[in-house]
Amino acid sequence: MTMQLFPxxxxxxxxxxxxxxxxxxxxxxxxxGIVATYLTVMPFIMRRLAKPFMIKTGWLYxxxxxxxxxxxxxxxxxxxxxxxxxxxxxxxDYFVIHSQYKRYRWVADSEFVKHFGKVPTMIxxxxxxxxSYFGNSDKKLLIxxxxxxxxxxxxxxxxxLAGIYNQTDRLEFIKDGYFDFAxxxxxxxxxxxxLLDVEGGYAFNKxxxxxxxxxxxxxxxxxxxxxxxxxxxxxxxxxxxFLYPKMGFAETVFAEHHGDKKRCEAFNGICDNELxxxxxxxxATHDKNFFYWLTLTSHSHYPRGDIINHRLDCxxxxxxxxxxxxxxxxxAQFFDGLGELIKRPEMAGVExxxxxxxxxxxxxxxxxxxxxHWQRVSWLHFKVKA
Numbered sequence: 092m093t094m095q096l097f098p099x100x101x102x103x104x105x106x107x108x109x110x111x112x113x114x115x116x117x118x119x120x121x122x123x124g125i126v127a128t129y130l131t132v133m134p135f136i137m138r139r140l141a142k143p144f145m146i147k148t149g150w151l152y153x154x155x156x157x158x159x160x161x162x163x164x165x166x167x168x169x170x171x172x173x174x175x176x177x178x179x180x181x182x183x184d185y186f187v188i189h190s191q192y193k194r195y196r197w198v199a200d201s202e203f204v205k206h207f208g209k210v211p212t213m214i215x216x217x218x219x220x221x222x223s224y225f226g227n228s229d230k231k232l233l234i235x236x237x238x239x240x241x242x243x244x245x246x247x248x249x250x251x252l253a254g255i256y257n258q259t260d261r262l263e264f265i266k267d268g269y270f271d272f273a274x275x276x277x278x279x280x281x282x283x284x285x286l287l288d289v290e291g292g293y294a295f296n297k298x299x300x301x302x303x304x305x306x307x308x309x310x311x312x313x314x315x316x317x318x319x320x321x322x323x324x325x326x327x328x329x330x331x332x333f334l335y336p337k338m339g340f341a342e343t344v345f346a347e348h349h350g351d352k353k354r355c356e357a358f359n360g361i362c363d364n365e366l367x368x369x370x371x372x373x374x375a376t377h378d379k380n381f382f383y384w385l386t387l388t389s390h391s392h393y394p395r396g397d398i399i400n401h402r403l404d405c406x407x408x409x410x411x412x413x414x415x416x417x418x419x420x421x422x423a424q425f426f427d428g429l430g431e432l433i434k435r436p437e438m439a440g441v442e443x444x445x446x447x448x449x450x451x452x453x454x455x456x457x458x459x460x461x462x463x464h465w466q467r468v469s470w471l472h473f474k475v476k477a
Contacts, residue, residue, distance in 0.1 A: 209292030213285075213302040219270035221446035221470040222283045222307055228442035228474065229379045231311075232370065234429075235283055237276065237357075237389045239422055239447030241269045241464040247408045251423045252471060254430030261433060265473035272449060273466045277329045279448030280385060284308060284338055296333040308339030308381060317341060317377040321369065323361035323387035340383065344369060355397040357390035362397065363425055364388075367432045375437040386425060391452045393417035400424035414453045415462050433475050440477035446470040 222233055242248040249256065252267065259265060272279065274288075281287045285306035303309060308318040320340035325347055326332035335343050346360050355362040363386050373382050388397050393414055403423035405416035429445070432438060447468030453459050 210294050210297045211289045211292040213281075213298060214288045214290055216282070216286055216288045218282065218286075219272075220282050220286060221444050221472065224266075224444060224470075224472050226442060226474075228440065229316075230374055230441040231316075231381045232374075232384070232441050232443045233283065233307075233382070234384045234386060234443070234445040235276075235280055235448050236422065236425065236445055236469075237386045237448060238391060238393075238418060238451035239389065239445075239469050240418075240450035241447075241467040241469050242408075242419065243460075243462050243464060244408065247410070247419065247462075248469070250403055250408065251419055252426050253402075254423070254427035255433075255471065255473065258430055258433065261476055263474040263476055265471070267469065267471045269464070269467045269469045271466055272447075272468050274449055276385070276448045277334075279446075279468070283446060284383065293329065295330045295337070298337065300337050303337045303339065306338040308383065310339070311381045312339045312341060314379075316379045316381045317373075318381045318383075319344065319373055320383045320385075321345075321366065322385040323355075323363060323366060324358050325360070328358070355388045356394040357387050357397070360387045362388055364399070364428045367428055370432060371435050371437040374441055385448075389418060389421040389425065389451075392454065393421055393451070397421065398424060400427055402427060410462060411455070411457045413457070414451070414455050415459060418451045418453075438475050440475060442472075442474040444470065444472050 225231055225233075242251065248267075256265065272282065274282070277293070278289060281289060285303060287302075287306075308320070312318045318340045319342040320331075320335040320338070321344035322331060323346055324331075326335075326343070326345040331345070332343070344366075346354075349361055349365075352361045352365040354360065366384070370382055370384065374380055391414070395417055398417065398420050400423065401420065403420045405412070405420065408419075410416045410419060426445075429443075433441070433443070447470070449468060450463065450466055453463075
């Protein structure tokens with residue numbers, strides 16, 4: 092179960108995540124239910140089926156099957172029916188015959204798994220990030236957009252951003268671009284907020300506060316800004332309940348703070364379109380304000396049920412059905428919502444930067460490179476007229 096559903100975890104890590112199962116996407120809950128039923132029922136079925144063989148001649152059948160299995164595995168375990176790496180979550184490794192236990196041990200012993208129990212080392216980095224484009228505005232909105240990569244064709248990218256570009260008369264300026272980046276969501280956050288990388292672990296609660304002194308929220312707080320960090324997910328994931336205050340956020344907003352708001356499939360978090368009001372209220376309340384928002388609804392697996400805005404026509408852009416189409420539609424939906432937000436009087440004078448955390452993980456059989464750039468993230472920078 093651990094390997095198939097969460098290939099980056101060991102058994103104990105899976106147990107530690109068990110309380111979050113009720114907040115997981117429906118797909119995860121169904122799969123866990125199927126596995127639990129299988130583990131409960133299968134021993135009884137096997138015992139019943141084995142009764143006819145519980146005689147002396149039965150052991151000959153068992154021995155024969157065991158020898159055939161051993162011979163087949165020892166001679167054919169490296170043969171693949173598709174000549175490529177099985178590098179995507181919960182998909183086959185394409186072996187004709189292979190050991191699930193061997194695969195599990197390979198995953199469980201990986202460095203990524205070991206990170207969850209180790210104190211991280213925070214490393215200063217000198218790479219491209221979008222937050223460095225901020226000017227001297229008193230009102231700043233930084234949005235790290237979950238799984239926002241770079242569409243291969245400019246026409247597709249512009250269509251995703253049409254909700255903003257159709258309002259250039261409201262803006263002092265608008266720019267967009269992209270840069271290369273590979274990493275997890277929390278690494279994308281650290282890139283934008285702190286120009287830090289993380290190495291050796293993810294136990295942020297054990298990291299000294301001084302490691303985050305130069306993070307952007309801490310710098311702005313010392314300059315008199317109110318600092319607020321928001322994420323539609325639950326605060327315990329990636330220990331953001333510890334990480335955000337360390338980075339300098341005086342106020343935080345997480346899913347557990349707003350039980351009345353509509354939930355989307357991504358970890359049963361708050362739908363992004365439910366949170367625009369909180370952004371507007373914050374800028375209406377504080378004259379000097381830095382608002383940071385990590386979005387969630389566009390998280391893999393990009394469920395169609397969370398798409399309520401169908402403006403982006405995937406057929407028009409020759410996008411295959413599935414993850415790529417859904418991901419692009421979710422981002423178009425978000426930018427249309429952001430476009431409505433910046434029409435509000437509370438947003439006058441706000442400087443906005445939106446940047447992807449990482450390229451979207453895509454679980455598709457179809458080739459993806461003709462539709463999306465590999466390991467690149469997009470950014471958008473504009474300022475609403477005062």
